[in-house]
Amino acid sequence: MDYSRKISERLWNQSDKGELESHREETYIDDIIQKNHLERRLLENLAGVETVFDGGAGCGRFSILLAKRGCRVTHFDISQPMIDKAKELAEAAGVAGQITFVKGALEDLSAYADCSFDLVISFDAPVSYTWPNQERVIEELTRIAKKKIMLSVTSRLGSLPYLANPIQKNQFILDENAPDSFVQWLVKNREKAVGGFAFNRRSAEELLEGGLMGGEAAIAEYERGGAPWCITYAFMPDELEAILARCGVKSIKMAGPGAFARTVPREILVKIMNDPRQRADFLAFCYEYDSNPFVCGMGKDNLFAMGDIIRG
Numbered sequence: 001m002d003y004s005r006k007i008s009e010r011l012w013n014q015s016d017k018g019e020l021e022s023h024r025e026e027t028y029i030d031d032i033i034q035k036n037h038l039e040r041r042l043l044e045n046l047a048g049v050e051t052v053f054d055g056g057a058g059c060g061r062f063s064i065l066l067a068k069r070g071c072r073v074t075h076f077d078i079s080q081p082m083i084d085k086a087k088e089l090a091e092a093a094g095v096a097g098q099i100t101f102v103k104g105a106l107e108d109l110s111a112y113a114d115c116s117f118d119l120v121i122s123f124d125a126p127v128s129y130t131w132p133n134q135e136r137v138i139e140e141l142t143r144i145a146k147k148k149i150m151l152s153v154t155s156r157l158g159s160l161p162y163l164a165n166p167i168q169k170n171q172f173i174l175d176e177n178a179p180d181s182f183v184q185w186l187v188k189n190r191e192k193a194v195g196g197f198a199f200n201r202r203s204a205e206e207l208l209e210g211g212l213m214g215g216e217a218a219i220a221e222y223e224r225g226g227a228p229w230c231i232t233y234a235f236m237p238d239e240l241e242a243i244l245a246r247c248g249v250k251s252i253k254m255a256g257p258g259a260f261a262r263t264v265p266r267e268i269l270v271k272i273m274n275d276p277r278q279r280a281d282f283l284a285f286c287y288e289y290d291s292n293p294f295v296c297g298m299g300k301d302n303l304f305a306m307g308d309i310i311r312g
């Protein structure tokens with residue numbers, strides 16, 4: 001049984017997923033920084049791009065942005081609630097006519113011919129949720145791209161600090177009084193998470209060596225009828241770069257959105273975010289710092305890569 005895909009389908013098809021996901025940038029500072037980085041990357045690379053495939057497009061954060069810039073976008077996602085939310089937002093933005101919404105899994109892109117889209121993107125980890133097919137999925141995303149590909153996947157080095165810091169997400173809460181249920185859970189459980197924590201060297205070494213998060217525990221929960229977090233494959237930077245190079249991608253650039261911000265305490269991050277001028281300067285500086293390939297592995301959750309498709 002393809003557990004990875006089934007677990008992903010169940011998790012992302014929960015009815016509130018689209019609504020929750022569409023508010024992330026009002027709620028979490030790491031999401032603001034990450035999406036800002038990806039948006040800048042896109043806007044700097046749109047010359048000659050008319051058609052885009054957005055794989056695991058969610059509630060349309062980037063498909064709608066690209067449609068507003070005049071691109072024709074295929075918004076592809078495994079989750080109907082995500083697609084429904086994206087349609088609603090695209091209609092409100094007046095660009096629904098430029099977006100084709102497709103429900104499907106990245107594991108099967110056979111409906112698309114080679115070089116179908118000028119630009120292929122897949123942001124915020126959809127590729128990592130296709131384990132054990134992640135390499136094949138990257139090959140397929142590259143096959144359907146004509147000019148450029150941009151991916152952000154789960155970062156192995158960037159995810160490892162979770163195993164020594166159960167309260168790492170608390171650092172990035174914008175407003176601790178926000179009505180978001182996960183924010184309230186994080187705030188309420190902070191002391192308990194610290195009190196109950198013990199560092200487990202074996203788990204950290206297993207993740208460092210194998211890159212897999214989830215596995216048996218997620219399968220058991222799925223079988224009990226639950227909706228566990230996706231089995232997630234976390235990439236090393238050199239590994240992702242090598243896969244893209246093997247697929248013929250040239251001029252590969254890597255980045256680690258969130259690498260700079262993860263060194264800053266919450267009180268300071270909140271202060272910066274609440275002052276429009278400091279916020280704009282900080283986001284611009286994060287983009288510069290996080291684009292340095294020497295820090296790409298230490299992005300907050302995500303590892304970014306982009307490159308050119310040059311055939312024959």
Ligand SMILES: C[S@@+](CC[C@H](N)C(=O)[O-])C[C@H]1O[C@@H](n2cnc3c(N)ncnc32)[C@H](O)[C@@H]1O
Nearest residue numbers: 012056057058061078079105106123124126129
């Ligand atoms: C964290 S969200 C990212 C959404 C969007 N790309 C963004 O950056 O805002 C991950 C998305 O991947 C989708 N997804 C997960 N596994 C998938 C799969 N195997 N095939 C297609 N989409 C998938 C989910 O439904 C969800 O919308």
